[in-house]
Amino acid sequence: MSGENNPIAAPLAEVVQKYIPGATGIDALKRLSGGASQEIWSFDAVTPSGAVPLILRRAPGGFRDTGRSGTAVPLETEARLINLAAEVGVPVPPVRHVMTEEDGIGQGFIMDRIPGETLARKILRDEEFAEARPKLARQCGEVLARLHKVDKSKLPPLRVATGRDEVEQYFKTYKELDYPHPVFDLAFRWLRDNAPPDSTELTLVHGDFRNGNLMIGPEGLRAVLDWEIAHVGDPMADLSWICINPWRFGNIDMPVGGFGLREDLFAGYEAAGGGKVDPARIKFWEVLGTLKWGVMCMGMASAFLKGDRSVERATIGRRSSETEVDLMRLLAPLTGKEQ
Incomplete structure (x- = not known):
């Protein structure tokens, strides 16, 4: 043994x-x-x-x-x-x-142990996954539609987080880090003005549905992994998180995980019974997801400056500036269309 x-x-x-x-x-x-x-x-x-x-x-x-x-x-x-x-x-x-x-x-x-690949670099570039890539966005939509149908009465105790809850949670973290980013301030103000209404139906939400937590094979999506931040929230949060720019890994013209288009993701979701996708809520959650990632990067930079000299923290910490660019592309797109 x-x-x-x-x-x-x-x-x-x-x-x-x-x-x-x-x-x-x-x-x-x-x-x-x-x-x-x-x-x-x-x-x-x-x-x-x-x-x-x-x-x-x-x-x-x-x-x-x-x-x-x-x-x-x-x-x-x-x-x-x-x-x-x-x-x-x-x-x-x-x-x-x-x-x-x-x-x-x-x-x-x-x-x-499910065989397959989770590394985005391989999934987005290796020939082994060439046939899977065009299918993945729709498959992700179909899987999320099923996930959001889980009977809430069967759920174990979970935190409940609305859009407004998430905004305030990350605003508090941002202020505690005490490193002003004017674009982040703008984004927080926009999010408060555009939060989904309190009447929004909440479902089980995976919370981290993205490249890295998806096991992929040559035929497509094989398994959804890492459920540790699942909670009850707005289902549009799952649909938008996989679309933020950090999870595209350089393929910025493929908004869904670097491998597909929003239209295919949403079509798969609606066809599988996930309900009508709400563009306004998607926009809100993409802005919030992008801002969340920026605040997380700030946290990495803060830890590095306080003595945790890991290369990973330094590398990720510097990316808060990239997030500012991503936020401006969402909030003030030059072409009139979000990327």
Whole structure:
């Protein structure tokens, strides 16, 4: 058993033998580099009929940091949301087991390991995904339509966030960072003036539906990953988040994730029963999503200046200036059409 010197190897092998039919142990245990806030472990369950590829999604060190942002849901909740999404036809990795205290591994869950690619650089450029790219925007719309149909009465406790709630949350963070950006001030004022009405119907929202959290194969979208900031909110937030410029990875003429057009995304959403797309709400959430990313970049820069000298924080931190350009393209487009 590879990884046998790892302290989670033995208890994980015991769990697998209990919950994976026919499993006799585990092999190829390794921690993956992805997962900014959770540990991601890849391994195989060993069975007489062959290896079963699995993923362990685990809290850092085994237990959730209660001091973390209140926007992140517990891993048990994340597993429950994945199961609910599967019930309405959203492609997700099936959850095999949610950890208990008796398992001795900490908080987390085991799910199937879905083959495919999450790196935008490869998805947007490699020949392997050439046939998938023209289909992806519509597929994303169809999947989001299914997701937004999850019965809210079945949901575990989740935060509820309207558009106005999100604006005020990020405005508070912006002020705390104490680094004025006039374009950000303009955007916050515009958002307050154009927030969706309080009567807007709210649904389950993934919260981070974008390149990097989508598993893609040569035929298209295979699975939606990383449900940790799911909440109840405006469904237009999911449709717009994947369209903001940072997730296009240089393909600015392809607003949907760098691979497709808004028209295809919206057509897929409406055809799959997601309801009529509201252009005004989409515009609001694209502006807010762009501004949110800018504030996040400011946070990275602030951490770097305070002593966290990681290259990643410095690189991302400097991108708040790019966000100002993106916001002006949305709020005062030269061509009369948002990009």
